[in-house]
Amino acid sequence: MTKYKKVVYLDADTIVVKSIEDLFKCGKFCANLKHSERLNSGVMVIEPSDEVFKDMMSKVTTLPSYTGGDQGFLNSYYAGFANARVYEPNQPLDVLNSRKVPEMERLSTLYNADVGLYMLANKWMVDEKELRVIHYTLGPLKPWDWWTSWLLKPVDVWQNVRVRLQESLPGTGGGKNPRDELLVKFLFLVPLLLMVISYYKSCLQTRSLFDHIRQLYYKIRAGGVLAYSSVPSSTILSDQQPKVPAFLGGISVCVCFAAVLVSLGLSLVIIPRQVMPWTGLLLMYEWTFTLLFLQFGSYLYLVYQWGKAVANQAGQFRADSTSLDHESGKGHQRQQSYCDIAACYYGLGMAFLAILAPALPSIFGITALFLRLGLMVVGGLVLLSFMTYAAEHLSIRSFTRGFEEKDMHRSRSICFLC
Secondary structure, eight states: OTTSSOEEEEOTTEEEOSOOGGGGGSOSEEEEEETTTEEEEEEEEEOOOHHHHHHHHHHTTTSOOSSSSHHHHHHHHTTTGGGSOBOOTTSOHHHHHHSOOOSEEEEOGGGSEEHHHHHHHTSOSSOGGGOOEEEOOSTTOOTTSGGGGGTOTTHHHHHHHHHTOOOSSTTOGGGOOHHHHHHHHHHHHHHHHHHHHHHIIIIITTSOHHHHHHHHHHHHHHTOOOOTTOOSSOOOOSSOOOOOOTTHHHHHHHHHHHHHHHHHHHHHHHSOTTSOHHHHHHHHHHHHHHHHHHHHHHHHHHHHHHHHHHHHHHTOOOOOOOOEEEETTEEEEOOOOOOOHHHHHHHHHHHHHHHHHHHHHHHTTOOOHHHHHHHHHHHHHHHHHHHHHHHHHHHHHHHHHHHHTTTSOOOOOSOTTO
């Protein structure tokens, strides 16, 4: 690269927010100090030199590198860099041109603004309007990953630049990736189709949507309380109640939490990392809940079958009977339905808390990283408490329904809300 007089190197996790042309007036080697007396190689100005290159290559195997890479080696090679003078781009042009070009110069924070330092103080250490380069140095929290926008406020700068990008290749305008467009549409539609099919198979095959809404309305107006053993299609003639295993609740809670972890992990793997923040968040909710419903729904179905098996072993017999629903003061025969209203309540409550927990920092206008994480943790603990109760309650309901419906054929649904 000796055909160039100066080269400005920028890491992939940096973003230029203001002109950096004045960097070409810097010395032969310029960088910014980070971590006390160590230079950071994320932003560098280099004067290409064949002599320096050969000297570096001769020492690359002998000089130590605290990082095991280029940054550690450069700190060893430029051992006196911490004592170099600070580059002052605002000096008169005649002074800059007449001075002897220094071997090393230190760049100010304006040219390598560390997001990690911003998050500690929740503000930049310099005038934000004068920033030239922002460096996203927080380990795995890189700005191109959709989830970082919900944790780090400075990522908004990256995303704002991204949406203003012009097309460099067909379909790349606004920072889009054409290869991900079709995949995102597919990932968006699949959970919706699964939920529609599940609801149709479990509820609408026995009653219309209007009937379900009407039943829910009368139940709310009557102030009905959901019990463990509520069974819509039959009553028990025997006085003997099902004996629920004492360990069922604990096992159900463990299964629920394991299903949540698996759902979150699979969702992160499935969703492309570089989609827009809102797209990633929406897909994350869709796939996490879909996978959770499939897994925990399968578990509840097994618990339901377990209850039926226990009832058969105990020799319980049940006569067919009819149950009445209160509707405008008139009774009518209640049709058999596999849709469990209580489970719907729990599912909606879980969805509400799952949306509320990460949204709390935005609701309260909190931008500091640690306060954001703390508030999310509090919301997460509330969600976990609700899930603990819901998992135990739903498993007991499934076992009890299986016990009471031992002679009734029930087709399996792919949704645990049913």
